[in-house]
Structures are given as C-alpha cells and as structure tokens.
Amino acid sequence: MTQTRTVTQTRTVTCPKDGEAAPLLELVETRARLGNREVLRGITFAVTSGEILGLVGPNGSGKTTALRCCYNALTPTGGAVLIDQADSTTLSRKDIAKTISASVQEPTVSAGLSVRESIALGRTPHRSWLDRSTERDTAIVDRCIEQVGLVELAGRDVSTLSGGERQRVSIARALAQEPKVLLLDEPTNHLDLRHQLIVMELLAELASAGLAVVVTMHDLRLAVEYCDNLAVLTEGELRACGSTVEVLDEPLLAEVFGIKARVERGVRPRMEILGLA
Ligand SMILES: Nc1ncnc2c1ncn2[C@@H]1O[C@H](COP(=O)(O)OP(=O)(O)OP(=O)(O)O)[C@@H](O)[C@H]1O
Incomplete structure (x- = not known):
C-alpha cells in the first residue's frame, strides 16, 4: 500500500507503507x-x-x-507521535523505553563506568530497580559489545575513550535495550570508514531481522546504500518523503542540498557526486 500526500504547494510525494504491517512509529503533523x-x-x-x-x-x-520528539525527549506542541499506534502522551517512560531506544549525538559519558557497565544500562527498562541482571542480560550485553567491535575495550573507563569509541558505546547501549524501533542521531559521526560500514551493515542486518530504524545522517551516499526510505527536512518542514531512490532526484539534490549528483538504481543503489549545483 502506498500513501500519497501533498507536502508543498508544488510537489506531491509518495510515502510507501507496508500494507501488512502497521507503523511502529509515526509522526503526524508534528510541531515543536x-x-x-x-x-x-x-x-x-x-x-x-x-x-x-x-x-x-x-x-x-x-x-x-x-x-527527540520520537522518544519523548521533547514534547511536541502540535500533531501527534504514535508509538506502536498508541499516542505517546498516554505511555509511561518505561513503556516507551521498552519499544524505542535512542543513540544521540555527543552522548554523555559517566566517568567511573566501564564500557560494559555503560552498555548494560540499556537493560534497565526491562527490569525493576531491585532486580539483579540475569544471564540473559549478560548475554545480550556481550552480543552488543561484539556487534560494535568493543570487545577489547570492554573493561575501559568510558571517560577515557575517543569520540568514535564513545559513539559505538552509545549505539551498543541502545541495542542492549532490545527495542522494536532504534533511533540513531548521526551514528557514523566520529567513526573511521571501516566502523561506519560495520555500523551500517549491522543496521541492515537488524532491520532484516525485523527492527525498525530511524537514522539521521549527512552522508547521502551511505543513505542511498542503506536507507529504504527517506524523509527530507528543510527549515522544519517535510520537503519530501518516500523511497530513497525516488526522493533523491537531481532537482531535489540541487535545491535542498546544493549539489549536483545522481543516484544509480540497482540491487544496491549508489550515488555519484559530481560537484556543487
Ligand atoms: N535551544 C534552542 N533554542 C532555539 N532554537 C534552537 C535551539 N536548539 C536548536 N535550535 C534550532 O532549531 C533548529 C533545528 O535544530 P536541529 O538540531 O533539530 O537541526 P538538525 O537538522 O539536526 O541540524 P544538524 O544537521 O546541524 O545537526 C536549528 O535552526 C537550530 O538552530
């Protein structure tokens, strides 16, 4: 099923939706x-x-x-945020945290916590504060440490890590929360090229297993390769929304991003950047 909506006076765009599955997260005319x-x-x-x-x-x-509106870190002033079809204002923090986890830009680090302890905080929504961590919690934390390549740093104090290493701790903590929807704010920021690909491949793998992922990014080449759909924002408004290869046409790339580029369709679409528009 597809949904068509007019986003600007001049442009009608199509937001593909899976006819079988209801959205796990939906922003509806959200204002902030x-x-x-x-x-x-x-x-x-x-x-x-x-x-x-x-x-x-x-x-x-x-x-x-x-x-931030998606995970209730900021209360919208209008419209709605629906989480698993429920209005987010009717849900408790804990309920939201069981469904959605977020890895934010410039994550705060708690000095004195090891990498492992910091990632284990992701398990908090799944137990009451009196509960001890279970074998399952430990196994999940181990898996997340491995997924982001932090095995050798697991015992290090997080405050001693580099920017890219901290970024990976933040992603692993969000994964340890075992959400249905994972939100990531510029997850490849600070990462070397290899770790950028490791993180994007991991997201692709988790999405194939059923996770819904919302990711902000500046690298349109990575977006073209890994994002099924895009929402393009300009000055607080939705400029376009829909399938990545359809949304990123040459006029939009020139008008919104100021670049001359083209997207090659294929099993794995690619973007070629030709210069400034
Ligand atoms: N505390 C604040 N008070 C007023 N305006 C703010 C405040 N914080 C951010 N803004 C403005 O809100 C707008 C949206 O900011 P936001 O961080 O959501 O943009 P973004 O698309 O994520 O940007 P970037 O790509 O640079 O990370 C910007 O114009 C920013 O200057």
Missing part, C-alpha cells in the same frame, strides 16, 4: 518549539518493522528535533 522558535512545522513520517528510514536535510533543518 525550541525557545521562542517553531523549529518543526508539521512533520509526518512513519516507519515499520524491517525498514530503515533516513532523516536527511541541511544543518538546522530539524532532524535532531524530530528524532
């Missing part, structure tokens, strides 16, 4: 303010199980703000 500025002005997108949705757009277009 920061200070005295309205920085999100009616954003609508949805993500279903097995899908990677990229949030892209120039600096300051509202990607992080939209992501």
